[in-house]
Amino acid sequence: MKTVLMVAEKPSLAQSIAKILSRGSMSSHKGLNGACSVHEYTGTFAGQPVRFKMTSVCGHVMTLDFLGKYNKWDKVDPAELFSQAPTEKKEANPKLNMVKFLQVEGRGCDYIVLWLDCDKEGENICFEVLDAVLPVMNKAPSGEKTVFRARFSSITDTDICSAMARLGEPDHNEALSVDARQELDLRIGCAFTRFQTKYFQGKYGDLDSSLISFGPCQTPTLGFCVERHDKIQSFKPETYWVLQAKVNTDKDRSLLLDWDRVRVFDREIAQMFLNLTKLEKEAQVEATGKKEKAKQRPLALNTVEMLRVASSSLGMGPQHAMQTAERLYTQGYISYPRTETTHYPENFDLKGSLRQQANHPYWADTVKRLLAEGINRPRKGHDAGDHPPITPMRSATEAELGGDAWRLYEYITRHFIATVSHDCKYLQSTISFRIGPELFTCSGRTVISPGFTEIMPWQSVPLEESLPTCQRGDTFPVGEVKVLEKQTSPPDYLTEAELITLMEKHGIGTDASIPVHINNICQRNYVTVESGRRLKPTNLGIVLVHGYYKIDAELVLPTIRSAVEKQLNLIAQGKADYRQVLGHTLDVFKRKFHYFVDSIAGMDELMEVSFSPLAATGKPLSRCGKCHRFMKYIQVGGSKGCDLTLPHWASTLSSVDPGFGGTGSGPRGQGAGGCHRAPLSLPGMGCNECTHPSCQHSLSLLGIGQCVECESGVLVLDPTSGPKWKVACNKCNVVAHCFENAHRVRVSADTCNVCEAALLDVDFNKAKSPLPGDETQHMGCVFCDPVFQELVELKHAASCHPMHRGGPGRRQGRGRGRARRPPGKPNPRRPKDKMSALAAYFV
DNA sequence: GCAAGGTC
Secondary structure, three states: OEEEEEEEOOHHHHHHHHHHHOOOOOEEEEOOOOOOEEEEEEEEEOOEEEEEEEEEOOOOOEEEEEOHHHHOOOOOOHHHHHOOOOEEEEEOOHHHOHHHHHHHHHOOOOEEEEEOOOOHHHHHHHHHHHHHHHHHOOOOOOOOOOEEEOOOOOOOHHHHHHHHHOOEOOOHHHHHHHHHHHHHHHHHHHHHHHHHHHHHHOOOOOOOOOOOOOOOOHHHHHHHHHHHHHHHHOOOOOEEEEEEEEEEOOOOOEEEEEEOOOOEOOHHHHHHHHHHHOOOOEEEEEEEEEEEEEEOOOOOOOHHHHHHHHHHOOOOOHHHHHHHHHHHHHOOOEOOOOOOOOOOOOOOOHHHHHHOOOOOOOOHHHHHHHHHHOOOOOOOOOOOOOOOOOOEOOOOOHHHHOHHHHHHHHHHHHHHHHHOOOOEEEEEEEEEEEEOOEEEEEEEEEEEEOHHHHOOHHHOOOOOOOOOOOOOOOEEEEEEEEEEEEEOOOOOOEEHHHHHHHHHHHOOOOOOOHHHHHHHHHHOOOEEEEOOOEEEEOHHHHHHHHHHHHHHHHHOOOHHHHHHHHHHHHHHOOOOOHHHHHHHHHHHHHHHHHHHHHOHHHHHHHHHHHHOOOOOOOOOOOEOOOOOOEOOOOOOOOOOOOOOOOOOOOOOOOOOOOOOOOOOOOOOOOOOOOOOOOOOOOOOOOHHHOOOOOOOOOHHHHEEEEOOOOOOOEEEEEOOOOOOOEEEEOOOOEEEEEOOOEEEEEEEEEEOOOOOOEEEEEEEOHHHOOOOOOOOEEEEOOOOOHHHHOOEEEEEOOOOOOOOOOOOOOOOOOOOOOOOOOOOOOOOOOOOOHHHHHHHHHO
């Protein structure tokens, strides 16, 4: 009998899927690593009786790292980590012996079905499994397919069975996009981390972190915390005035009214309104209103919402909450706690889960009533296709679980009961009063039916005194009218719950990794957790973020992650080549890295304020009133001297403004610095140096061929230079003026069969066409085509853009100024074809 | 000693 090996992403899923597919009749045993189990049963596959072996891995089998010798910090320049340093795949968790385990179980199997999670990471793990297992599996008779991918969107009988009936193939492009992400994260993260750590540790003895890490997720996470800090620091309280009126509704009862103008920021205006109203004896009812409103029951619970509530209401940090939830899960109290889904599958046994709670000492009454009267269908949520929402699986008491486990379990269970309860209904009443010319309102809410708030009492509509019954035209005596002076107050530090929301919104991290990133910035001493689980950045955290802003804001903006992911999605969708995207993105970050290294003095200025005595140079100004140290003048920043540094960008930039992505105001083609598409830009890099694989302004699409003078440059069409069209080298100062007055010039995908440069397709207006005959359009090689010879004039630009790395272009002794080629004379140096020029450029 | 992503 042939054997089918099936592999899921984690042990729990292997078990659930095997249970469904074997209809409960399977035999299970632990694998050699003690973590994974193997579930066996018989059935049919491809029309024949077979033995199924369902098992799992534990997440990724492999991890990416540099070759050993590149992990010696003292021997390797971090800049080498961008390209030279080779990487290798190592076992992700050597203790689990996953490769050996897979090979033991896979030996002699005939088919493999991959049941890994249906996301990009899962697709990547498919290939990790195949790499381990294919060499030991039986060789298939030629032409027979042996590798299958099951695609499922929930762990339900129908979904799993239909996935089994419609097996596909693993998607190599999706897997490649993850390979690219791993390599980018590793190279970029390690290069910046090593450089920063070595640079600042060598300079400031009193740094309160042994490691100054940088990462595309942790750094923007820190950025959010510092952004709030800056808002607090730069907050200027404003005084405002509010009119407050009281009317007497009864002998001993009065009603406080809100002013319809809410507030004014001018004392005299406030005084004027007070004068207009304070002498009035009566308030007249202008209108009354009653409206039935509903407070919606919560969506079913996913990981991120659980973490938010754990932090804000239970005072538990995300890392701790996650550990607690995992323990509850492995002990069978709750369902799988890592899920993005807030929608229950249609056939989920909600009543069954609810029945488990029917005898619980705390909520038996509510549950019994719900079961008797009929449950409410949960609201329609988001189905991410991973796991059902977090649901209690069996009843537990406080004595049984104790401590934080109980508190988290209690919350999860109350939340679950709430999702199948009814909405809370209440009546909103408003009365509008006129006192003199001014309008005032009071409103009150009375509960009609509490619905889910009975089980989540902290969500209830607060009890209020009921409003008097009255109608339009009624009058009440005015108790008093007075003016209150108040001040606007600054926001408080970011709560962990708010940070989780921001991270989720900007796609920083995943449900599983968000707690890790938050933990990271705490452990690195970039932020501290204050009361109310608010995150207050430390001096080190503030200086780092302010430094990034000063040097290259993209290093800390939340857009950095989504920009990279946009590129990676091109690979996943098969729209761009893996090597090209990786090459381009690494090239951009390598340039960012060099620019960062060159500009590190800018961050040093901020560091010195917090971490070292005054530099010997420079004349001290005066002492700080707060810390009594001498203040130091900071050239491009604020000017406080103690532990405060003020952000100079604060007035113009918001770190969450998605519109900001570059350093320039939007280049028109070349040399303007910063990319108009703003995915990732580099201070000082023009589009003609950009190797973006699909942007219509990039070198990849506008490059023509190797420069006629310098070794490394590529001649690139400046698409915005018309009507005085230009082709310029992106390294030296060679520039060719050509096709003056042409209406349109395009770089063709075709190449010259003599010199292999890209052909140019040129359109002229009829009246201005210099082309022979009455032609208006011509395609040819800018170097070899006799028609174009007359229309191209080679020159040297006066200077190169100063920001170009490597300094201004090499000036050539010969050929400065006018250098028109004599007609018919061959090109002085045969340009290499465009692709080999591009390939050389990548190196 | 470094990243981020899986998971135990």
